[in-house]
Amino acid sequence: MDPIRSHLHLTSRRQFFSRTGMALGSAALASLLAEDSGAPVPHFPPKVKRVIFLFMSGGPSQIETFDYKPKLEELRTAELPASIRMGQRLTGMTAAQSSFPLAPSVFPFAQRGQCGMWVSDLLPHTARIADRICVIKSMHTEQINHDPAVTFFQTGHQIAGRPSIGSWLAYGLGSENKDLPAFIVLISQGSASSGDQPLADRLWGSGFLPTRYQGVKFRAAADPVLYLSNPEGLSAAGRRRFLDDLAQLNEQHYEDFGDPEISTRVAQYEMAYRMQTSVPELTDLSGESEATLALYGPNVRKPGSFAANCLLARRMAERGVRFIQLFHRGWDQHVNLPANHPRQCHDVDQPGAALVADLAARGLLDDTLVVWGGEFGRTAYCQGKLTATDYGRDHHPRCFSVWLAGGGIRPGLTHGETDDFSYNITANPVDVHDLHATILHLLGLDHTRLTFKFQGRHFRLTDVSGRVVRDVLS
């Protein structure tokens, strides 16, 4: 943290504590909820205040969604030309295949909206918001396997130990809401999920940043946040009394010992108490209108579904949560892709489009960034047996598609080009660090200046690379 900004943090936090009549502990800096509700201090004026990241875990196929390849139709069952593969590595799952037959999408594409963006029939609702989103067809990554690729996408590095993107933002910008975490994670299970491709806590972990910056998982369980509810048999009034007595005893002790850490702890118990109210209020969807619920589709009534999580994401955005990370599992279709990709797309299509529309209707889209995408794409050639109706696709890191929507994004744009095989990028490549740099840029942060010193090095989310993709900015 640069000294000026850390001074500002200190000042604003001091003011908070002076308002509440408390002294400041060194770990007052250590609160999970950024209590400095004063203005965050970005490097330059931000375009957006928050991010909703719809992460498609497992790797959706670009060929069945956004990267229209009519040429593949003609080349069906033909071998992937060596001139296209260029000796690049494959995963061990298909490297030993004796043949690499090309498999076109069995799902038709059409041009959508005013902009004429190509979107497949698997995503009819997304197709309807084509003029609001920007598709990048030229994403690429260095990683070819799930664990390192998802870790790379979420932390900027394939090996565990680095902070996740949400942690960087919680560290860099804090929260706009003192009763909710700055960084919240929501998980849903895909309809095609077979239990493969697990997620890991590290994907929202704080790495070497203090643990207060880690993402807080909200769950579709009795306790949306772990340990939130009082035990049965202890009423709200009982808890209030408990906290009052506890505060008195702690304050007594503070008078004796003088360690500001004690008064910080008192404050944290009060925040915990406020969370016991603010979190259930947040996750209670009963106040949503029928029209709104209908917008997100029937699954919105199923707690823990992607649809319900999208609606929660909007409610979090309204309350100033800085980084809202959704994970939707189940995209890893090595086999049976024509049966399973439609199920996965059905899970996410309507809710994702509804989220964008809902944010727009409430005037929130202008200062929110929505990102949709997975850790890599899928191969143009078939994994396993290619039949008229069935095929699978292996991991493909060399090109895949993501979409962005919201403040500062050029809507209706399709950025980047791939070859006729959706194998190599032919124009405007965007790597994961570039996407990170762009997200940070929209939040008013220079990705080269958001650093944290650890083991003698000033680390950043974008490691030693990253370039803001100016073409997608409005």
Next chain:
Amino acid sequence: MPRCLTVALSVLALSTAGKPLAAQVRFNRDVRPILSDRCFACHGPDAKNKNIPLRLDSFDAATAVLGGGRRAIAPGDPVASQLIARVVSPVKGLRMPPAASGPPLTPAEVETLRQWVEQGAQWEKHWAYLPPERPARPQSPWPLRERNAIDAFVFTRLEKAGLSPSPEASRERLLRRLSLDLTGLPPTPAELDAFLAGSGEDAYTRAVDRMLDSPAHAEVLTARWLDAARYADTNGYQTDGERSMWRWRDWVIGAFQRNMPFDEFTIEQLAGDQLPHPTPSQRIATGFQRNHRGNGEGGIVPEEYLAEYAADRVETMATVWLGSTIGCARCHDHKYDPFTQKEFYQLFSYFSNIPERGRYFKFGNTPPLMPAPTPGDEAKLAAVDSKLEAAEREWARLQPSASGVLPPAWTTTRDRLLHATPRESFDGTRFLDAGSEPPLLGYFDRFTITARFTAEAPDGPLITRAKLEQEPTGWGVVLHKGKLRVYFSSRWLDDALHVETAAPVSLHQPHHVAVSYDASRVAAGILIYIDGEQVPVKILVDELNQEFRAKEPIRIGGGGGPGDPSREFFKGAIGEASLHGRVLDSAEIAWLASPGRSAVSLDAAAPELRRAFSHLFDLRQERARLIRGFPTVMVMEDNPVPPRAHVLLRGAYDKPGDEVTPALPASLDTGPAATRLALARWMVSRQNPLTARVIVNRYWQMIFGTGLVKTVEDLGSQGEWPSHPELLDWLAVEFMDSGWNVRQLLKTIVTSATYRQSSRATPELIKRDPENRLLARGPRGRLSAETVRDQALAIAGLLDRRVGGPSVKPYQPEGLWKELSGMEYDQDHGSSLYRRSLYTYWRRTAPPPSMMNFDASGREVCLVRASRTNTPLQALNLMNDVQFLEAGRFLAQRMMREGGTETAARLRYGFRLATARFPNEKELGILMGALAHHRDRYASDAGAAAKLLAQGEAARDASLPVADHAAYMAVASMILNLDEVVTKE
């Protein structure tokens, strides 16, 4: 935050000096941090690779005359020094560092540089790379308060800062502090009473010795070592399958319990396997280097992960022993410290010489591994061995001379899962369905497949249990192009074992085949016998990684495999196909293959002979089962022929550069070290300037919360200047002189007057030294994650004190594993819920939340810096986690049963259990008020009381009145939430 600290310290330095820096600028303390942090990234050790002519990391380079006769540094002449001109240049394009590399230097930093140049720009080698020398004990102004040399150093520093030491802490608080630091547990009332009754220094020393000698102490040291060693119970990537390294963890506990000298402790963990005639214990110790994560994800490129594992070993070793960030040199020469990329790969080559797979098994331990029986296991084995010996003798006595043929005749009919099928002829159009009754055999099973056959064609399945596909899941024995091929396949191409006979099998002639598999999951575990003789094989695929069972019937003469399963069947005859639920030995297989065996009558032998053999056989089986059941541990081993090692360009596994051989970095090296053992010995030799400093610094952190060098993971150029450099060196030398005696080191620290100070702080002192780096008061800080939980269990009287053993699964909120991976968390019950937290099962991708909430290390990578935050999630955790609620319930029970009959006495008792002191009047008043409130409430709502008391699985004392117990529980839970309770003070 490092930055805040730097500011705080320089404020202290300035204010204590009371005058400008002049006459005091010291290169290592004042100048190197600025040059390193702000200049070295471009003008440091890596400059040559960036074609930057100016280097600022040595005197000669920095004072050299460059183009135009200019010099970066002209010693004694700041005006002629470009360095000074450039850092203050108002011209943006000229000012250093460039805007892209960060903000300009502060005026204070510039002034430091200017004065240093003016004073002659004296250079020093980085302090940590100079061997520590024992400094003279300084004369402090408070000699009477000193208890040992530590105090002399600390007090001298205090005096310079215009501060003075605090009085000694109260005896109760002191004992609690000591107990939490050394054992991770609070003192019991009996220990407190004994201590308070004892007098003076002697009682304190006795308490210290008692604690240092306890298993609990070994457990506390182990918990911190597990963080450094990135120990866990799972593999850490993707599916995150289970592994078993707890025998290594127990080795660590044992080593600390015996106070093994730290040099031995180091050598055994780094190179125990290379010691002459290593003991099993010395080999287990090397498990340290196998604790890194292992990737079993399908489709990975194994070479990529082989490089990752070796790099992890180097980086971990560098952090743990050298306090060095040499890992930065993996992709390029180090930017701050004197390590080249080549030197990184020289270290790497010590650790890449190991016969391991890049793709780890998804579940279980991956070779090299060894059985690691516990003492209990060894005792069981000894008991079986003595019975076995007697049985062998009895058999030798009875055995008729020519009956070698009998035992196989008996044993091969035992453990048979599929009885020998009758001989059938196959014409290539059909197969025989032998049914689905035999149990499914797979990955972790040991079995043998046998049959007789006469083949009339070179292709066709003999016996299979696999899906009817060309590249099926399952197992099969098939003829393929005349050779006999065996497959165990989860995914045909890359998750399978494929083995075939080196030579073809002749057609039109009868043969016997046997295939055994020993559950080792590697191709070498498959043996093929033709006509009773083991034959040479060719390994085609050796990449089995997960279960290969297929829910299919056994098929004879047909099934999935290389041919088309719908058309290609066996041609010829097959008979006596059978399946045995164990690995038959060569004698048994020879017997099965022998043509004349059907003539032997099994019943002809004398009954006593059969009984004796049967007994012997059972014991042999029992022994084998016992050994198979031993826990294993992954360890280090050398390859028979060391593989070539190379610099990996930009760190990429597939871009080898120059070949390298093992060697120490030149800047640290004092001689050759060709083996890991030589490296290990150097690590704890006097030639190494770092290890002793690094280790004493970390133990200092464990006791005081912050190291003398706060950046405990980095004592290099970018590390922090020590708060007490002489003390650090004194401790390091003392540690080595003591024979690397950890217990003595800790005793020296905790018997110092510095440690024994009260941790009370005045507002002035807080303002002056918020982090207590100068130690004008005793240490105060939140307990570690493990201690927060262990202490609650101890206060409640629930703690299970068993030492060691497999990890346990205590309470955790439902569904946490399932939502991430689909796997169920199978929570333990009974006493396993109350083991110390270092035994809690550690799943890397979903670590225990109540540990992570309290800043535990995630155990994915090595972590040595202690972190303490203060968050609302911790508050929720302590208030609402069933583990802590149940502890509250049992603390309440102890108050009611052990605390006397009076309310005040019970509350005083409970408060003292948790804080080691009695509450004062005001505190007691609050407790009494709280109890009265809850009592009223629960007296009128018995249902609520019963619900509250239902927290946790341990049964409550039903004789206690429900409403009363619930009210005490509410108060007890509050006591466990007190800041004082979760804090050592």
